[in-house]
Amino acid sequence: MADMKQYVQDTLDIITKRDPDQKQFRNTVSKVLETIVPVLEQHPEFKEQKILERMIEPERVVSFRVPWQDDQGEIHVNRGFRVQMNSAVGPYKGGLRFHPSVCLDILKFLAFEQVFKNALTGLPIGGAKGGSDFDPHGRSDSEVMRFCQSFMTELYRHIGPHVDAPAGDIGVGGREIGYLFGQYKRIRDSYDSAVLTGKRVDYWGSLARTEATGYGLLYFVKDMLDDKGISLKDKVIVVSGSGNVATYAMEKAYQLGAKVVTCSDSNGYVYDPDGIDLDAVKEIKQVRRGRIREYVQTHPNAEYHEGCRGVWTVPCDIALPCATQGEIDLDSAKILVEHGVLAVGEGANMPSELPAIDYFQKNHVLFAPAKAANAGGVAVSALEMSQNSERLQWTFEEVDQKLKDIMSNIYKNARMNAEKYADPDDLVAGANITAFVRVANIMLAHGLV
Numbered sequence: 182m183a184d185m186k187q188y189v190q191d192t193l194d195i196i197t198k199r200d201p202d203q204k205q206f207r208n209t210v211s212k213v214l215e216t217i218v219p220v221l222e223q224h225p226e227f228k229e230q231k232i233l234e235r236m237i238e239p240e241r242v243v244s245f246r247v248p249w250q251d252d253q254g255e256i257h258v259n260r261g262f263r264v265q266m267n268s269a270v271g272p273y274k275g276g277l278r279f280h281p282s283v284c285l286d287i288l289k290f291l292a293f294e295q296v297f298k299n300a301l302t303g304l305p306i307g308g309a310k311g312g313s314d315f316d317p318h319g320r321s322d323s324e325v326m327r328f329c330q331s332f333m334t335e336l337y338r339h340i341g342p343h344v345d346a347p348a349g350d351i352g353v354g355g356r357e358i359g360y361l362f363g364q365y366k367r368i369r370d371s372y373d374s375a376v377l378t379g380k381r382v383d384y385w386g387s388l389a390r391t392e393a394t395g396y397g398l399l400y401f402v403k404d405m406l407d408d409k410g411i412s413l414k415d416k417v418i419v420v421s422g423s424g425n426v427a428t429y430a431m432e433k434a435y436q437l438g439a440k441v442v443t444c445s446d447s448n449g450y451v452y453d454p455d456g457i458d459l460d461a462v463k464e465i466k467q468v469r470r471g472r473i474r475e476y477v478q479t480h481p482n483a484e485y486h487e488g489c490r491g492v493w494t495v496p497c498d499i500a501l502p503c504a505t506q507g508e509i510d511l512d513s514a515k516i517l518v519e520h521g522v523l524a525v526g527e528g529a530n531m532p533s534e535l536p537a538i539d540y541f542q543k544n545h546v547l548f549a550p551a552k553a554a555n556a557g558g559v560a561v562s563a564l565e566m567s568q569n570s571e572r573l574q575w576t577f578e579e580v581d582q583k584l585k586d587i588m589s590n591i592y593k594n595a596r597m598n599a600e601k602y603a604d605p606d607d608l609v610a611g612a613n614i615t616a617f618v619r620v621a622n623i624m625l626a627h628g629l630v
């Protein structure tokens with residue numbers, strides 16, 4: 182054991198030495214590696230073949246200039262990236278994020294997580310992540326279009342249906358995917374539909390992709406609760422975020438009989454004791470692209486509070502962080518536990534800081550880690566690529582059933598490996614081990630590449 186713990190430490194030291202400023206990337210890698218030590222013990226070949234050293238180094242990182250003009254004619258220069266982390270399991274796959282915080286550290290941590298998440302789906306997809314520090318908030322449609330066209334004018338060289346197929350993430354939804362696809366098609370002069378997923382349904386998108394991450398999260402949480410004989414019916418749920426993942430997590434939570442009392446955006450959160458009115462949220466966010474504070478104008482029983490972390494002070498049975506990374510710190514975790522939270526399901530990527538995860542697990546809160554619980558989105562993206570290859574479109578029900586089965590398999594495999602190698606309820610370890618073994622074995626089969 183000591184030997185493999187040292188191997189893990191030596192690997193982390195490589196990151197610290199090479200990229201001392203990439204703290205989020207290092208934290209993410211450290212959490213994954215710490216949980217796979219028992220597997221390394223059983224497979225000395227992974228160490229001999231330097232699998233960890235290879236996994237922490239992206240296969241390729243592209244960084245580029247994105248110049249564009251706003252509606253007043255002023256020129257802006259943003260930075261674009263694509264981190265192609267690992268293609269052992271299949272072509273690179275992962276979202277694009279447009280947000281001012283985007284930098285190499287964040288994209289490397291997201292790409293590293295994506296490799297393992299994609300492996301968990303059982304589908305043939307490697308892992309990548311990309312994006313830009315461009316902020317689409319407050320920009321007109323034509324500004325967003327010009328930005329997307331400029332972004333794709335460089336990105337197109339590095340992607341393709343058999344190479345790398347990006348999709349959306351924070352700040353990149355159906356509108357942006359449309360503009361990106363239009364520009365790719367124009368430059369390549371080829372209708373490579375599977376080069377991007379999350380496309381609108383009338384031009385080769387998949388039914389249920391929009392809903393998939395949020396729905397998948399609820400399917401996973403339901404499986405986890407069912408195992409303990411707990412029903413979702415009438416449970417009070419606190420959700421953060423009001424974007425794609427949050428919206429469809431709320432929708433499925435309602436369909437399964439639970440009550441959602443909060444949602445939020447980067448300014449603050451809404452608490453509605455009567456249950457969040459999802460149609461109102463969709464109108465504010467999807468139609469008007471407004472702020473969540475507007476909700477209380479039409480819902481007098483609801484309260485709006487500035488600041489995001491306050492959402493975790495609302496008592497609940499289940500917490501679903503669906504906004505962004507690092508939104509639950511140790512203090513928030515302590516409040517949730519004090520209020521008797523039964524389960525936490527991560528819809529966002531890495532929303533819980535590492536001390537918060539440890540605290541939940543020590544206090545026997547059922548914990549569904551992001552890479553397993555939010556894998557439904559990328560899974561349906563892979564199904565979109567399958568539909569594009571066969572020039573067919575499956576029904577909503579067909580895709581939804583496949584999504585359910587995939588989430589169920591992810592849960593079962595994570596649970597099985599948690600039982601085999603760690604604490605049976607430790608789905609963090611179970612998910613990491615399941616994914617690591619799949620990726621590492623394929624890397625061995627491909628030789629030293």
Ligand SMILES: NC(=O)C1=CN([C@@H]2O[C@H](COP(=O)(O)OP(=O)(O)OC[C@H]3O[C@@H](n4cnc5c(N)ncnc54)[C@H](O)[C@@H]3O)[C@@H](O)[C@H]2O)C=CC1
Nearest residue numbers: 350351352394422423424425426446447504505529530558
């Ligand atoms: N869209 C997808 O299919 C998938 C998304 N995810 C993850 O889910 C999370 C949310 O993504 P989407 O819903 O797609 O994005 P989105 O852009 O549709 O929504 C993001 C939401 O988070 C809020 N937000 C952003 N930054 C924030 C901050 N610093 N503090 C508080 N709130 C903040 C926004 O106001 C918005 O409500 C991200 O972590 C993303 O990586 C994970 C798997 C798939």
Ligand SMILES: O=C(O)CCC(=O)C(=O)O
Nearest residue numbers: 275276348350558559562
């Ligand atoms: O659908 C995809 O390809 C990517 C989804 C994504 O970015 C994620 O799972 O975090």
